[in-house]
Amino acid sequence: MFKDTLFGPTTTEKMTQADGAVFLKLKHPLAEFPEKLTQKLIYWAEKAPKKLFLARRHPRNGQWEGMTYAETLQKVRAIAQYLLDLHFLEGETIVILSENSIEHALLALAAVHIGIPYSPISPPYSLISNDFGKLKHCLETMTPKVIFAQNGRVYAQALTLAKQLFPEAKIVTSEENNEIDFAELLATVPTKSVEVAHAKVKADTISKILFTSGSTGLPKGVINTHRMWCANLQQITQVFPFMLSEPPVFVDWLPWNHTFGGNHNFGLTLYHGGTLYIDEGKPTPKGVETTVQNLRDISPTAYFNVPRGFEMLIPYFEKEPELRDTFFKKLHILFYAGASLAQPVWNRLEELALATIGQKVPIITGLGCTESGPSAMFASWHGAYSGLLGVPVAGMEVKLVPNGDKMEARYKAPNVTPGYWRNPEATFNAFDEEGYYKTGDAVKFVDENEPDKGLLFDGRIAEDFKLSTGTWVNVGILKAKVLAEGSPIVHNVVLAGLDRDYVSAILFLNSDACRKLARLGSEISNEVAFLHESVQHFIDEMLQRLKAQATGSATWVAKAVIAIEPPSIDLGEITDKGSLNQRAVLKYRAHLVEKLYEE
CATH class of the missing domain: 3.30.300.30 (ANL, C-terminal domain)
Structure with missing residues (x-):
């Protein structure tokens, strides 16, 4: 009944201490992973130079335009040289204010390639906020030397604020420019200094700073190292080994300023030499039309969304058989995160897949957070259901600590952050005496005697x-x-x-x-x-x-x-x-x- 999607092993080891703490980990070990992320860019540029990496619809003619892996590496090296010529001092960073775009990706990869910390800031902080409080906080936390926005007019107010805070910062835009045109970065001729800088990047070098959503106060900047990012991509790969034999194709809107879109989806594309079509739609009444148009064109091999996004797609699937055919024909998994998927929505997605291709497509989720880069556990098997979180990823030790009548999940693994950017107090408070990150998520076993059946979400400790x-x-x-x-x-x-x-x-x-x-x-x-x-x-x-x-x-x-x-x-x-x-x-x-x- 289910599509024969290949998943990794899920056998666990469980140990209970005298104080009631429970330790859970996967028996299967974590395999080796690259020291730094852009090693994968170099690899794919050599192995599959003409393979399409990123694509985005042209804003005027609506046609897909993209970059191959070879083109991406060439442009990344040019931008990296431009950045090196600015002579960044320790503590100076790059900030990206705008949405997903090819220019956003190139600047981010160039920074990662030569070890300059960068931070993608949530676009609503620049476009929706009335007081720019969170934007100001993020900028002051990052002390940027370079600030990028896709469109100089759209982000004019935010860029004005940024320039007031950091008068010496370079303002770079790609459209409707007002200071430095992105084309100037691309025109730079790379020298050997790019490779010298790249060689100095190590596993513990900071790749980026991702700000938390600020649901409990001002956003905190989560440090993401190369080790974190690469380890988690390898962990996810071991959960979804089908990506090894078939380079993934994603049609994805999830924002790169969040760990789900930026680390997980963008990262998996690069890790496996896949193709990511940037979807400029959103799960809103207007934005979903853009997403549907993109899905009419492209058949994804895995599709990621938030529960609201899946719910909004169902009416389109129900009334457009051709859209259903295109969507389901190459699909290995549906993956949701961010909230629980209502069981009626889950059931309808399975029914639509069954009616279209004669099989149900596995619906997958798990548990994670920005601090775990993001994935800590997955329910990666046929017949899962809403609320099931699954078992830990390889290399992840989960400690379940009694807290009242609940058990709090805590993490220790190579994909867990070393702390918060320029916030030692928050870093100290985030870890327990054994070095486990305290998530605040409550979980419980489906069956305490059979831990391989996985864990269930049991709420947030602080909300009850x-x-x-x-x-x-x-x-x-x-x-x-x-x-x-x-x-x-x-x-x-x-x-x-x-x-x-x-x-x-x-x-x-x-x-x-x-x-x-x-x-x-x-x-x-x-x-x-x-x-x-x-x-x-x-x-x-x-x-x-x-x-x-x-x-x-x-x-x-x-x-x-x-x-x-x-x-x-x-x-x-x-x-x-x-x-x-x-x-x-x-x-x-x-x-x-x-x-x-x-x-």
């Missing part, structure tokens, strides 16, 4: 709270139930109830789904759509279904209120990747919480 009865509310599990029952109307949810008699919820709704349910046109405001009788009826029925499944006061939502205003990135209510900050939402929407507990 107690009701007035003293009963703990598992926020992660209950939130997943609300989203599953509320799909597609409920887009996100924040739970309240600390020291109260019952659990309540602030609901963030999907405006398009609400309009569709209420049979309203696009010109109708969100508020009217959200408060429509049909939507209210849907939410009432959802609450009744949750109540019917409940085993106690901590396992259902007694009351819910709709948030009319979307979450604010400036207030820290939402991260740029769409994750809600529970603490910030409850703080800034305290009036809604009080409404939920009025007599």
Whole structure:
């Protein structure tokens, strides 16, 4: 019934200490991996020089344009020489403000090639924020010597701020230039100094700084070394060995300022001599149209997305048989991350694959974070289900530490960060006395007697709270139930109830789904759509279904209120990747919480 996708071994070793801590690791060892990432670029430029590496649609004619591996290496060496000619001092870095692009990739690879730390900053910090607070914080943390943005006009305000903070910094743009044209970097003639600098790059050299989403405060800069990045790519390869025999083809929108898009997807493409088609779409009502158009053209071998993205693609798959055929015909896996995939969405994807190619395509996820570069464990087998995290990757030691009635997952492995950039206090607090990174993620065994069945997500330690009865509310599990029952109307949810008699919820709704349910046109405001009788009826029925499944006061939502205003990135209510900050939402929407507990 399932496609015969080749996966790596999943046999584990489990050990329990007298203090209750449990250690879990894969029996299969981690194989050797390159010392530095751009060794792979050199390798593929020699072995498959004419192979397409990166492609992006031309902004004017819409045609795919790209670079081969040989062209990429040549351009990387030219840019590297330009950077060396600037004579970077210790602590000076490169900052990239804009979205995924070929120029973004070239500048990043040039920096990595010669050992200059760079940081891709979340574009919403420059384009959506009203106060530029997070952008200013990231810039001041990085002290950049070079600042790049794809389009000088689009990023004008952010570049003005950057120039005010760092007057001596070089501003480089590729379109609508205002200081240095990216073409000037490409025109530089490389010398032997590029290879000399590359030879000095070692496994512990910093490759990049990835900022956390800032869901618990200002973003922290996670140090990514070459060892981290290369080790994790080898770990992922051992989970998905089919990539060794067939170079991957990805159609991918996930932003490179995040570890999922930048380390995992971009990195796997380079590691295996694959091709990445840059998708400029997003899982939004407008952006999904771009993604669908790209998927009409290209058949991926693996497809990565967030749960919302998969949900938005389903209606297109249902009404376009040719799109389904193109999408599924070469696909080995579907991979989601960032949140739980609602089981109805999971089931429908399997049904669509079965109807299209006669087999189900394995749906894969796992657990990880920016600090683990990103992958720590995978549920890489047929017949997985939502919430299953799987087993550790090769070379990863997972320590499960009792915390109340939960077990916190902690990591030690070559793919784990050495710490945070210029933040020794955060670095000290992030690791326990044995050097394990403290994730804050709670997990539990599917079967404690059979660890090979894997671990299940059990929420975030810091999010859980107690009701007035003293009963703990598992926020992660209950939130997943609300989203599953509320799909597609409920887009996100924040739970309240600390020291109260019952659990309540602030609901963030999907405006398009609400309009569709209420049979309203696009010109109708969100508020009217959200408060429509049909939507209210849907939410009432959802609450009744949750109540019917409940085993106690901590396992259902007694009351819910709709948030009319979307979450604010400036207030820290939402991260740029769409994750809600529970603490910030409850703080800034305290009036809604009080409404939920009025007599």
